[in-house]
Amino acid sequence: ATRLFLTLRQRFCTIPFWKKANGPPPLEGLRVLDLTRILAGPHCTMILGDLGAEVLKIEQPLTGDDTRSWGPPFISGESSYFLATNRNKKSVTVNLKHPKGRDLLLDLASKSDVVIENFRVGALDSMGLGYSAISGINPRIIFASITGYGSDGPDAHRAGYDVMVSAEGGFMSITGTESGETVKAGVAVTDLATGLYLHGAVLAALWARERTGKGQYLEVSLLETQIALLANVASAYLLAGVEAKPMGTAHGSIVPYQKFPTKDGNIVVGAMNDRQFSTLAELVGRGDIAKDEKFRTNRKRVENRIDLVEILKDAFLELDTQDWVEKFKKTSLAYAPLNSVKEAFEHPQVIHRKMIEEVQHPTCGSLRLPGIPTKFSNTSATVRLPPPLLGEHTNEVLKEILGYSDETCQQLKHDGVI
DSSP, rough: OOHHHHHHHHHHHOOOOOSSSOOOOTTTTOOEEEEETTTTHHHHHHHHHTOOOOEEEETTTOOOOOGGGGGOEEEEEEHHHHTTTTTTTTEOOOOSHHHHHHHHEEEETTTTTTEEEEEEETTHTTTHHHHHHHHHHOOOOOOEEEEEOSSSTTTTOOOOOHHHHHHHHGGGGGGOOSSSSSOOOOSSSSHHHHHHHHHHHHHHHHHHHHSSOOOOOEEEEEHHHHHHHHHHHHHHHHHHOOOOOTTTTTOOOSSEEEEEESSSEEEEOOOOOOOHHHHHHHTTTTTGGGSSSTTHHHHHHHTTHHHHHHHHHHHHTOHHHHHHHHHHSSOOOOOOOOOOOOHTTOHHHHHHOOOOOEEEEEEEEEEEOOOOOOOSSSSSOOOOOOOOTTTTHHHHHHHHHHHOOHHHHHHHTTTTTT
C-alpha cells in the first residue's frame, strides 16, 4: 500500500520541472532590432522574444507589417495572422526613406545586439542601412538577412514567398494525395522553418561573439531551407536516384505508417519495426498476418503495401476511433486520432503543458495564443507582452533607449519620420 501511495503521489502530485523555473529569461538583456515582415522573420524574432530578448519591431508609419491587413478573421480590428507571430515585441514606426529616419535607425542599431531584416536584396545597402554601415558603428552587431533565394546567384533578385518556394524547392511535389494531386501544406512550413534555422544561427553567432568580441553577417534563404528540409527524400534521390511522390498520409519506406478510416473517423498508426508490427497485428485481431512471409519484415511490407493496407483498412473499420484509442493505450505503440484544430487545443496534454497562453491586449482584451514549446528548469521563457498596436512603443523606445525629449519626438512625428 505504501509503495502504491508513493507511486501515485509521484505520478499525480509532482510539480513539473518547468513550472518551478523562476529565473530571468535566458536572453534577458539582449536587444534585437527587427526589420522583418510577414512570417519567416517575425517567427524568428518572436522566438527570441519568448526567450527574453527585447525585440524592437520597426514598422512603416500608417501601414506597418503587411500581415496587419491580412484577414479575416480580425479581432477588434487586429489581424489574427499578425497576432500569431508578434508577441513579446515593441512596435516602433520609422520612415526609413527619410534622412532622419535613417539616422534614428542607426542610433538604435548602435545600441542593439542583433539586426534581422528581410528587405529585397540590396535595398538596405542602397539606403545606407546595410551590414557595412551598421557594423561600422557597431562592430559587435549580429546582422541577419532573410531572402527568397540568397543574395547571390542567378535568382538572387527574385521575390520569394513560402508557397512558391515550396513548389520550386520540391516540397509540393511530394505533398498531396496518392492519386498524385499536389497541395500546399496547411501552414507555411518553409517560412516557419526558415525562422527556426535563423534563430539558431543568431544564437550561434552570439556565442561566437563571446569568444571573438566581433559580430558578423548571417544569411538564410527560403530556398536553401526548403532544400535542407527534404531530409530523407533528398538522400533517397542524391544517393539512390529515387524520386519521391505524393503518398497522402503514407510513408515511402515504412508500412504501415499512415491514416486509417474507422467506423466514425480516422486514426493514424505506425509500426516502426517487426516487433511493433506483430503487436499491431494482434491488436486488430489479425495476428496471422505477422507470420505471413509477405509481411514478416518491413522490406516485405513495403513491397506488398497495397495488400497489407487493404487488410488493415478492413480491420480498423470495425470500431469507432475512441474504441481504438482505448485499445492502443494498453500498448507501447504510437497512435493518434485525427483531430481538428479545435480538438487539438482541447487536448488534455496540450492544456497540461500550457500550450495556450493568455495575455491582455490594449484593444482586443484577453487574447489566447499558442504557448511556448520549449521548457526550462531555471530560466523561464514567457509571454510578457501582447502583440503591439502599430507604433505603440515609438515614444517609449526613443525616450528610454535614445534619450530623445518629448519635443524631439513631436518634431519627428510632424516631419513624417515616426
